[in-house]
Amino acid sequence: MGEDPWTFLRTLNQERIVLVVAVLIFGVAALGLPGFLTAANLIAIVRSIAVLGILALGMAVVIIGRGIDLSMVAVMAMSVAWYLQLLGDGMADQAALALVLGGVLAIGFMQGFLVAYADVPAIFVTLAGGSFVFGYVRSQLIPSDAVPVPDGHWVEVMGGLRYLGVPIEVYIFAALSGAVFLFLRFTKWGRYVFYAGDNPVAARNIGIPVRPMLVLRYVLSALTAFAAGLLTAASLHSINTRVVNSTLLYDIVLVAVIGGIGLSGGKGGVRNVLVGAALIGLMLNAMTIMDIPLLYQNLIKSTILLFAIIVDGLLNPRDEQTAQQGDI
């Protein structure tokens, strides 16, 4: 008691603000919306944001290292579309998987290389990279937007898997969250991500392999995108490359940023992604239950994003020295 109220406000960083908002929405929805507070609905909420959350995990690692990967949705959709197309054309599963994995690794590596060694800003590299991946795969490798999963293929089987009534996506999201958490928190290279993101020059001066690690992050985000794509195809029994034109990419950035991962790098973690994903999942679910039209949903979503960014700007002002370089 007797504390300066300003000090209390200072402890309210963006993550906590978002958490409070999420809890509020949860409380109001639980009281006001019939059928919201049921096990099935809560599972559905987690499931609905599992793929988004997985993508946001990959994005988070890149953003913490002071980068951004705008090619994630393209890599996600096109790698899986290509994979399914190869299977549809009769290629053996292992060969197709190996080929596509090779492609995914190559695109991640290329993008990382351009950012790390050619010093091209990440936002341009990945924007162009995403367009390239989409354009190349769509024009050269697959004949139409939607590619179905072959009957009885393991991807289709995976989509139907349940354990204790909970879909597989939820477990995979949880497992990947745990893995990224362990990587960022307890491994040497994980800690390096923060150092490199906070101050790349200083990190390099103390001997951290800043550039190889940069490449690694883009490879990781490409792999994450491939995994998210497989889960999408598992659930829908097909993949539609139209998703590249959707707002999914912005939603990924939204989840990461709204949870409190600063775009200037060096800050945040898995917890922020989970908080951001929870808010988005709860919001979308509640708005769907209330039958709010899509246009308003987008308005509400974007207003909250703007709010979070403004709050972030006020509470975590950018450091003048580090904000100069490599900023996006």
Add this chain to the structure above:
Amino acid sequence: MAFSTRATNRRHSRATFEYHTINQKTQIEKGEDKDMKPMKAILMAAVMSVATFAALPASAQDPGPAAYAKALSGKRILMVPMAMGFDLAQGWAAILKREVGAFGGVFETRDPNWSVEAGAQALTEAISSDQKPDVLIVMSPDLNSYSKLLKRAQKAGIYVLLIDNPANFNADAYLGSDWTELGRLEAEAVVKGCGENSSKKIGLVQGDEVNATSLFQYAGIMDVLSKHPDFEVVAKPDSNWDATTSRNVTTTMLQQHPDICGIIDFWDGDATGASAAIRDAGKQDQVFLVTTGGGEKTADCDKIEDGTYGAVVMTELAQESYNMVTIIKYLLQSGQPAGTSSPYIYTLLRATTKADLRPDSCWDLKALQAMAN
């Protein structure tokens, strides 16, 4: 086939000419017998038969092919659908390519890949290019975006055909579905699919709030449901034409209203999401899913067959494409300025269920593309 018919016609008309000539001669002979104006009669007959015979080769030549070729050959037909990557657009393009090539025209497509801006840019370029297209075939992404551009195209003398998606613009023809009627057929299918002893609760997965196809479909559905007041729409979220969104909203819908008996998803492109949600909820036998699509085999018929969709309201793609061909041929020969009239050429719609599924209910994209190449 067409050639031999034409040849027979020509032979037939020549025979008629000969018949007339013989008749005239007979009359002349009779006249010679009766009165005494032989010279005049012979002269007349001679003049007539000379005229007839002189005219014969020219008349026997069908003026059609020359006029047809003059009006059509080298004409540029440009199609700008919302994207080239989905079944309907690929089906149209396959048939148009073959047909336009057959009359000596040039058929091109642009792929805006679902981007309104890219489509607008393609249209702007087409209108202002040196080699203007003679006919623009446009699938409008919404009611208004392209209206001004298309008016400009007509002013530049380009015939504009609107396909599949209506817009606020007087096109030289609209070819595609009557979306209100399509909605009615969907609603009738879902009412029938639910049956009298069901919960009579229906969910809609709409597309968006700007596309005419979504708006008119909704109006048609509501029109039919107003005649079945015991049926109730319990939820009507939008999918934004995205399968994952469709799955998420359908999951929520099924949880909120576990006794739903039927769902109408506004497009087969995203109905895979709604069907996934139904499958996940284990309600395939309880929920009758109705959607609409271009009638492509893997997208529609295969899924009616395996029970994923209860009914699909399908467009007759081939008929729709040939309607386009007919209108193009008509307009290019009509000589009328662009924008003279704006007829609606609706394609026949049918709600197909497993019971009335026939081998020819759908068309096969792969086969069609193989044929066009």
